[in-house]
Amino acid sequence: MLSIKNLHASVEGKEILKGINLEINPGEVHAIMGPNGSGKSTLSQVLAGNEAYEVTSGEVLFNGENLLDKETEERAREGIFLAFQYPVEIPGVSNLQFLRTAVNAKRKHLGEPEMNAAEFMKLAREVSKQVDLNPDFLKRGVNEGFSGGEKKRNEIMQALLLQPKLAILDETDSGLDIDALKVASDGVNALRSADRAILMVTHYQRLLNHIVPDHVHVLAGGRIIKSGGRELALELEEKGYGWLGIKDEDDAPVAG
Amino acid sequence: MKPASTLSSAFLTPGGQSLPQPLLDLRAQRGTALADMPLPTRKTENWKYSSRHLKLSEELASALPTSGKCGPALAVPGYHVVFHNGVIVPEACELPDQSGITIQPFAELDDSLAAELAERLDNTLDAEAAQLARLNSARFEDGLYIRLAPDAVLDQPLFIISQTDASCSGSAYPRLYVDAGRHSQLTLVEEYISSGDQPALVNAVSEFTLAEGAQVTSVRLSAEGENVQHVGATGVRQQAHSRFDSHCVGFGGPMRRHDLQVRLEQSGANCRLNGVVVTQGQQHYDNHTVIEHVAPHCDSEETYRNIAAGQSHAVFNGRIHIHQDAQKSNANMSNKNLLLSTGAEIDTKPELEIYADDVKCAHGATIGQLDKQSIFYLVSRGVSRHEANTLLTMAFINELVQQIPVESVRETTQIRLNQFFETTFEEA
Numbered sequence: 001m002l003s004i005k006n007l008h009a010s011v012e013g014k015e016i017l018k019g020i021n022l023e024i025n026p027g028e029v030h031a032i033m034g035p036n037g038s039g040k041s042t043l044s045q046v047l048a049g050n051e052a053y054e055v056t057s058g059e060v061l062f063n064g065e066n067l068l069d070k071e072t073e074e075r076a077r078e079g080i081f082l083a084f085q086y087p088v089e090i091p092g093v094s095n096l097q098f099l100r101t102a103v104n105a106k107r108k109h110l111g112e113p114e115m116n117a118a119e120f121m122k123l124a125r126e127v128s129k130q131v132d133l134n135p136d137f138l139k140r141g142v143n144e145g146f147s148g149g150e151k152k153r154n155e156i157m158q159a160l161l162l163q164p165k166l167a168i169l170d171e172t173d174s175g176l177d178i179d180a181l182k183v184a185s186d187g188v189n190a191l192r193s194a195d196r197a198i199l200m201v202t203h204y205q206r207l208l209n210h211i212v213p214d215h216v217h218v219l220a221g222g223r224i225i226k227s228g229g230r231e232l233a234l235e236l237e238e239k240g241y242g243w244l245g246i247k248d249e250d251d252a253p254v255a256g
Numbered sequence: 257m258k259p260a261s262t263l264s265s266a267f268l269t270p271g272g273q274s275l276p277q278p279l280l281d282l283r284a285q286r287g288t289a290l291a292d293m294p295l296p297t298r299k300t301e302n303w304k305y306s307s308r309h310l311k312l313s314e315e316l317a318s319a320l321p322t323s324g325k326c327g328p329a330l331a332v333p334g335y336h337v338v339f340h341n342g343v344i345v346p347e348a349c350e351l352p353d354q355s356g357i358t359i360q361p362f363a364e365l366d367d368s369l370a371a372e373l374a375e376r377l378d379n380t381l382d383a384e385a386a387q388l389a390r391l392n393s394a395r396f397e398d399g400l401y402i403r404l405a406p407d408a409v410l411d412q413p414l415f416i417i418s419q420t421d422a423s424c425s426g427s428a429y430p431r432l433y434v435d436a437g438r439h440s441q442l443t444l445v446e447e448y449i450s451s452g453d454q455p456a457l458v459n460a461v462s463e464f465t466l467a468e469g470a471q472v473t474s475v476r477l478s479a480e481g482e483n484v485q486h487v488g489a490t491g492v493r494q495q496a497h498s499r500f501d502s503h504c505v506g507f508g509g510p511m512r513r514h515d516l517q518v519r520l521e522q523s524g525a526n527c528r529l530n531g532v533v534v535t536q537g538q539q540h541y542d543n544h545t546v547i548e549h550v551a552p553h554c555d556s557e558e559t560y561r562n563i564a565a566g567q568s569h570a571v572f573n574g575r576i577h578i579h580q581d582a583q584k585s586n587a588n589m590s591n592k593n594l595l596l597s598t599g600a601e602i603d604t605k606p607e608l609e610i611y612a613d614d615v616k617c618a619h620g621a622t623i624g625q626l627d628k629q630s631i632f633y634l635v636s637r638g639v640s641r642h643e644a645n646t647l648l649t650m651a652f653i654n655e656l657v658q659q660i661p662v663e664s665v666r667e668t669t670q671i672r673l674n675q676f677f678e679t680t681f682e683e684a
Contacts, residue, residue: 048636049636050632050636052628052632071635071641072632072635072636073635073636073638073639073640073641075636076635076637076638077638081636081637082636084633084636087633088627088629088630088632088633090630090633090634090647090648090651091651092648092650092651092652092654092655093647093648093650093651097647098634098637098639098647099637101639101643101647102634102637102638102639105637105638105639105640105643106638109638141651142633158637162637162638
């Protein structure tokens, strides 16, 4: 489904990704772990199409097509979804208006009929309950005044509405207490299916207790330096990034 | 030094003589006084950014013809008065039949009422700050005099449709005077529209006096064509515990100017002034507001938003003057501005002049662009760039649009805004 080959990317002239190689197949859940500054978020932003990041070389194929040639909105309509580490607050644009515009943009792209306001409201209310968000949130500005946990659940809610082929979760666990982490994880687990892939980017291991990955990769200095199965995450938790000869800028324990 | 230029005699020669004598006399007197008035230049402080857009060429001096056909019948619900090139078209109007509410064209006033009105005209406007309002007083050919008796409440909004037919070039001078008696209530909508494509000038003046406890809501929509220069002024004087709510929506043109002056003259008077301006292409829009806190215990709340695209230019100058006796004044002014292109320009100047020592007075002005992170967030969900820009730009002014208390004006505004978005954010 997703094939990343020797991907190099920089931001403001500074190279952050220095040759990433990664293959993701439908149905798989991958976790990318790494210390702060290793390039985790850059990889997510590049895949979603943030123009602030410049791809300097390499190739990314998504379902056989060149992903990097496509506009951000086109990538989204074809099934790429990025759950932001820091979701943006947009006062004045209601969640409902935003979500319906997004869902209909995708439906239109796929040649499906657009949903009217009443149909969409019904769907959105159901999905908001699934991530334990009060449906009143729909009327408020996008992420406006939301707590950190509410913002993250709103991201998962959007993924459930948009039903992406590849969901990229950027530090979805950060800022969540245990209960909110459980709700968010349940939402992500509800997304798991044979034709969908999930790429989780995380500093800590704790999310992986709730969403069990098939593959774990360690990213450091802009390269994947080690790949393995679930046991790799557990090993990291036990030994810390130092075990792999990586300096974690945070010096924080890997277990969260 | 080159002598400052003045209005040509053609500009000081009024048309139509079918007004009561006291108003004809006033007009002549104002014309004489104007003969020596220097025209604003870029050195005139309150015309610094606009003087070069004001083009008072000779072809504009003559009054636009007021006979001839009226534009297409307007589908305005409820009460309305239609001005055609500055003169009221009685057969196109629908007036309320309510006791205590008198709405009359100037041309139909008897001499004693006309004499009373002549005494009051221009009393709400500072002649120095709104020089060109005096041109209207020298040129108006008709006007609307609205009087509300004490406790009279108009049961629905009154629309004043001021249409300019610019099939040939010339100028029009619509005039309005509202006298709201004690505890009376009125919602008034002024809509300025145009047809035809010849150069034209609209010089509109509206005045409001609010007696104790009166409540007036004024909605002003300025949306004439690209060939029309508009220089308008609104003057307001408020007595105790009266309330004036103003909602101004302006779409740019070759020259657009609105002066809004409010005097809070007795304690407990309060006003809210909202304004939204959008400009694109080579357009220009200049809002100059003045709030005079003359008496103690008055509140003013002012919120203006400008959006400029293309090579356009928007100006906001907001002055709050708190007089020495105006203790316990509460004044808030916010002006936020959005630039949608690198070629657009917005100039904003809050002016606070405070002579009382026990007041709350706050102001804030910002100029910014659409937030790139917000755009990325929206498009990363599949929303098109056009739509993302539209959503974010609308979000900038939506609160003010929603506060307009007349649904049909909100709709008209939204339609015009959609056209603005359509032409400003072309699909890549």
